[in-house]
Amino acid sequence: DSGVTQTPKHLITATGQRVTLRCSPRSGDLSVYWYQQSLDQGLQFLIQYYNGEERAKGNILERFSAQQFPDLHSELNLSSLELGDSALYFCASSVVGLAGSNNEQFFGPGTRLTVL
Amino acid sequence: AQTVTQSQPEMSVQEAETVTLSCTYDTSESDYYLFWYKQPPSRQMILVIRQEAYKQQNATENRFSVNFQKAAKSFSLKISDSQLGDAAMYFCAYRRKAAGNKLTFGGGTRVLVKP
Numbered sequence: 001d002s003g004v005t006q007t008p009k010h011l012i013t014a015t016g017q018r019v020t021l022r023c024s025p026r027s028g029d030l031s032v033y034w035y036q037q038s039l040d041q042g043l044q045f046l047i048q049y050y051n052g053e054e055r056a057k058g059n060i061l062e063r064f065s066a067q068q069f070p071d072l073h074s075e076l077n078l079s080s081l082e083l084g085d086s087a088l089y090f091c092a093s094s095v096v097g098l099a100g101s102n103n104e105q106f107f108g109p110g111t112r113l114t115v116l
Numbered sequence: 117a118q119t120v121t122q123s124q125p126e127m128s129v130q131e132a133e134t135v136t137l138s139c140t141y142d143t144s145e146s147d148y149y150l151f152w153y154k155q156p157p158s159r160q161m162i163l164v165i166r167q168e169a170y171k172q173q174n175a176t177e178n179r180f181s182v183n184f185q186k187a188a189k190s191f192s193l194k195i196s197d198s199q200l201g202d203a204a205m206y207f208c209a210y211r212r213k214a215a216g217n218k219l220t221f222g223g224g225t226r227v228l229v230k231p
Contacts, residue, residue, distance in 0.1 A: 002160070031217070033217070033218070033219075035219075042221060042222075042223050042224070043207060043221040043224075044221070045218040045219060045220070048217065048218060056217075056218055058218055088159060090161060092161075094217060103217065104163060104166070105163075105217065105219065107160065107161035107162075109158075109159065109160055110159050110160075112159075
């Protein structure tokens with residue numbers, strides 16, 4: 001158990017819908033990362049938040065957005081869902097997550113999203 | 117942009133034997149980190165081993181060791197005395213030191229362990 005929790009574990013929805021994935025980082029970790037694992041794209045970085053602020057952005061679609069709240073939990077919002085959005089979405093957290101810092105990222109168990 | 121390539125989609129090893137997984141990467145940076153992650157059927161991502169680019173000594177964690185060839189941009193993982201529990205997907209990952217902490221992953225290698 002990494003200490004990172006993600007809810008829900010599984011999500012099945014229809015095209016065009018909107019969903020919210022939730023992540024609670026390890027106690028004391030200020031940085032949260034979101035990754036997408038799909039058959040087509042493999043594992044890719046979406047976005048990083050550090051202490052409530054967006055820190056880095058990867059291949060995140062405009063239909064997707066995220067935020068980190070004052071209690072440091074994060075939510076990933078996916079809207080206008082398409083079949084290709086079906087994937088495993090991971091959240092990871094680290095203590096600091098700033099450039100140059102040698103902080104391991106601890107991964108949550110992931111949320112499996114299926115878009116029908 | 118940095119890229120990570122794992123050329124072996126699948127590797128099979130007999131229990132108690134040794135298997136080596138290949139990974140190459142492309143970067144113009146001189147200081148960075150390299151990782152191997154294990155993803156068992158449970159889908160959990162588990163850090164196996166980490167290497168810092170400025171350290172010449174290859175990292176070792178119990179039965180797992182790496183061969184880091186910086187000039188060749190190669191980072192292979194050796195699993196010794198393979199166990200049934202080693203069966204999983206293994207991902208090589210790269211992280212720049214100078215600009216944030218995003219991980220760039222390779223496509224993965226599936227390891228099958230035969231009893």
